[in-house]
Amino acid sequence: xxxxxxxxxxxxxxxxxxxxxxxxxxxxxxxxxxxxxxxxxxxxxxxxxxxxxxxxxxxxxxxxxxxxxxxxxxxxxxxxxxxxxxxxxxxxxxxxxxxxxxxxxxxxxxxxxxxxxxxxxxxxxxxxxxxxxxxxxxxxxxxxxxxxxxxxxxxxxxxxxxxxxxxxxxxxxxxxxxxxxxxxxxxxxxxxxxxxxxxxxxxxxxxxxxxxxxxxxxxxxxxxxxxxxxxxxxxxxxxxxxxxxxxxxxxxxxxxxxxxxxxxxxxxxxxxxxxxxxxxxxxxxxxxxxxxxxxxxxxxxxxxxxxxxxxxxxxxxxxxxxxxxxxxxxxxxxxxxxxxxxxxxxxxxxxxxx
Amino acid sequence: xxxxxxxxxxxxxxxxxxxxxxxxxxxxxxxxxxxxxxxxxxxxxxxxxxxxxxxxxxxxxxxxxxxxxxxxxxxxxxxxxxxxxxxxxxxxxxxxxxxxxxxxxxxxxxxxxxxxxxxxxxxxxxxxxxxxxxxxxxxxxxxxxxxxxxxxxxxxxxxxxxxxxxxxxxxxxxxxxxxxxxxxxxxxxxxxxxxxxxxxxxxxxxxxxxxxxxxxxxxxxxxxxxxxxxxxxxxxxxxxxxxxxxxxxxxxxxxxxxxxxxxxxxxxxxxxxxxxxxxxxxxxxxxxxxxxxxx
Numbered sequence: 135x136x137x138x139x140x141x142x143x144x145x146x147x148x149x150x151x152x153x154x155x156x157x158x159x160x161x162x163x164x165x166x167x168x169x170x171x172x173x174x175x176x177x178x179x180x181x182x183x184x185x186x187x188x189x190x191x192x193x194x195x196x197x198x199x200x201x202x203x204x205x206x207x208x209x210x211x212x213x214x215x216x217x218x219x220x221x222x223x224x225x226x227x228x229x230x231x232x233x234x235x236x237x238x239x240x241x242x243x244x245x246x247x248x249x250x251x252x253x254x255x256x257x258x259x260x261x262x263x264x265x266x267x268x269x270x271x272x273x274x275x276x277x278x279x280x281x282x283x284x285x286x287x288x289x290x291x292x293x294x295x296x297x298x299x300x301x302x303x304x305x306x307x308x309x310x311x312x313x314x315x316x317x318x319x320x321x322x323x324x325x326x327x328x329x330x331x332x333x334x335x336x337x338x339x340x341x342x343x344x345x346x347x348x349x350x351x352x353x354x355x356x357x358x359x360x361x362x363x364x365x366x367x368x369x370x371x372x373x374x375x376x377x378x379x380x381x382x383x384x385x386x387x388x389x390x391x392x393x394x395x396x397x398x399x400x401x402x403x404x405x406x407x408x409x410x411x412x413x414x415x416x417x418x419x420x421x422x423x424x425x426x427x428x429x430x431x432x433x434x435x436x437x438x439x440x441x442x443x444x445x446x447x448x449x450x451x452x453x454x455x456x457x458x459x460x461x462x463x464x465x466x467x468x469x470x471x472x473x474x475x476x477x478x479x480x481x482x483x484x485x486x487x488x
Numbered sequence: 489x490x491x492x493x494x495x496x497x498x499x500x501x502x503x504x505x506x507x508x509x510x511x512x513x514x515x516x517x518x519x520x521x522x523x524x525x526x527x528x529x530x531x532x533x534x535x536x537x538x539x540x541x542x543x544x545x546x547x548x549x550x551x552x553x554x555x556x557x558x559x560x561x562x563x564x565x566x567x568x569x570x571x572x573x574x575x576x577x578x579x580x581x582x583x584x585x586x587x588x589x590x591x592x593x594x595x596x597x598x599x600x601x602x603x604x605x606x607x608x609x610x611x612x613x614x615x616x617x618x619x620x621x622x623x624x625x626x627x628x629x630x631x632x633x634x635x636x637x638x639x640x641x642x643x644x645x646x647x648x649x650x651x652x653x654x655x656x657x658x659x660x661x662x663x664x665x666x667x668x669x670x671x672x673x674x675x676x677x678x679x680x681x682x683x684x685x686x687x688x689x690x691x692x693x694x695x696x697x698x699x700x701x702x703x704x705x706x707x708x709x710x711x712x713x714x715x716x717x718x719x720x721x722x723x724x725x726x727x728x729x730x731x732x733x734x735x736x737x738x739x740x741x742x743x744x745x746x747x748x749x750x751x752x753x754x755x756x757x758x759x760x761x762x763x764x765x766x767x768x769x770x771x772x773x774x775x776x777x778x779x780x781x782x783x
Contacts, residue, residue: 202605207607310713
């Protein structure tokens with residue numbers, strides 16, 4: 135017992151539970167009688183928390199491994215947080231700054247502060263409003279539809295049937311594939327002359343459409359691809375949410391005479407709302423910033439029919455070098471995402487009464 | 489079939505199912521049909537690109553389309569010879585592996601801090617890190633481009649690795665796992681007088697290995713699949729990854745549908761193989777992310 139303790143020759147602050155603080159040094163410890171060690175003592179040595187514990191009559195010193203100061207806790211966060219600060223938070227503030235300047239990308243010293251001029255320019259160009267409509271169209275096509283399909287597929291897959299595991303893997307598979315590669319597959323599927331999509335329409339005696347080459351159908355084509363690519367992830371998230379709803383609750387509803395629809399409406403849907411909110415938010419953020427499939431499938435065309443705000447931002451910043459204008463666009467895009475996120479959270483909360 | 493009884497219909501409601509046996513059986517078949525129809529819808533495009541990549545140009549231009557391959561392996565040779573694919577592959581593997589290692593290290597430390605250590609500001613930090621998900625990548629393109637230019641990272645490997653070396657998803661998942669470490673484990677380490685780093689390396693890390701595998705897979709695939717970032721930040725094929733290479737190939741050889749399809753197949757094959765080998769971990773990762781939402 136003495137040996138354990140003598141390893142530490144620090145001055146120690148002993149705080150017996152309840153009594154007032156007193157300072158003892160190493161030698162003072164010997165004077166404690168057995169009775170004193172019955173309770174645990176939290177002591178502080180060199181600012182790190184330790185504890186005396188009496189284990190089978192042997193006195194042990196226990197480091198409090200998980201009790202740390204805020205500074206010590208932060209030390210472990212430094213690598214991740216510095217990457218985030220340097221490449222995400224800092225740049226986000228920087229782009230906000232740029233949006234108030236006439237920014238000279240080649241010589242930043244000669245930039246002029248212009249206040250809200252960039253925003254004024256954005257709001258008065260028709261291209262921006264057009265892109266906003268396209269973004270909205272794309273969001274409506276992917277977010278509510280995607281969430282609905284994901285929930286539907288998840289409900290189907292929650293039931294046991296032959297080959298359920300394979301179906302689940304198959305539905306998820308597109309999600310892990312690169313957008314460049316798989317959107318190329320869909321360009322071909324949506325080809326107006328030789329594509330599979332029109333082949334299917336033809337087989338059902340439906341009128342064939344121009345898909346990516348028609349201003350009217352191009353967005354539908356991109357939406358179809360995006361749904362195919364992304365829905366699998368949401369299916370698995372929904373399945374996680376569904377499996378956390380207790381079977382007893384559902385059974386109770388069933389015993390009370392609820393049919394499957396009522397069980398869904400009164401039990402599953404309200405309890406699923408955190409998952410639903412999460413999926414809506416994540417899908418919205420992904421959709422607002424969708425770029426790659428637009429780049430490969432339509433390049434924003436035909437006649438700007440698929441130029442979303444993200445695509446416009448890319449064009450303005452990296453093709454036309456209108457840095458300040460694009461910076462203002464970026465800030466607006468960010469505000470749109472925040473706005474949509476808040477609205478969706480509210481809507482789902484009111485609908486489910488949470 | 490034993491399959492048509494739903495898992496939740498055991499217990500009290502099983503009695504009812506006797507009355508509706510026929511009904512349930514019908515649903516079972518409907519479910520199987522629906523499930524397999526879904527599977528077909530989701531994996532058919534993969535089959536389709538393989539068929540296209542093995543067809544001659546005359547079969548491709550055939551209408552109605554042909555559903556069987558004609559084994560024109562020449563398409564693969566042609567596509568392979570028309571772009572520096574070996575460089576693209578090597579770049580991608582190098583970038584994706586280093587990004588993964590870096591992200592694992594940073595997530596492990598951060599997850600340990602937010603999941604095991606107890607300090608006043610830890611929930612604040614966690615909320616701050618999660619809120620980063622709200623900042624879309626497109627918003628950051630301009631300032632990051634300027635930043636990378638000013639530190640001389642444009643057109644390098646650095647720009648493709650370091651900014652992606654920390655993962656919000658990774659930190660989230662590891663925090664969840666660390667939170668669920670049994671208290672006794674920490675207490676035992678305390679009694680042994682283990683330091684925090686020793687505890688992390690010897691005790692916590694082996695326990696959270698499944699999470700590390702999941703995060704590693706997601707970061708690796710995410711890096712492999714990324715396009716917009718390397719597309720903006722790099723110009724020369726010598727440092728560019730495979731997806732940027734494939735997009736350039738689409739630009740130059742877009743008219744050659746069979747060759748393009750072949751390129752799609754051989755560039756996506758590694759990703760697909762990795763997914764098929766580790767599909768359980770991929771699904772578990774998404775599942776853990778989904779179930780951790782309320783925690």
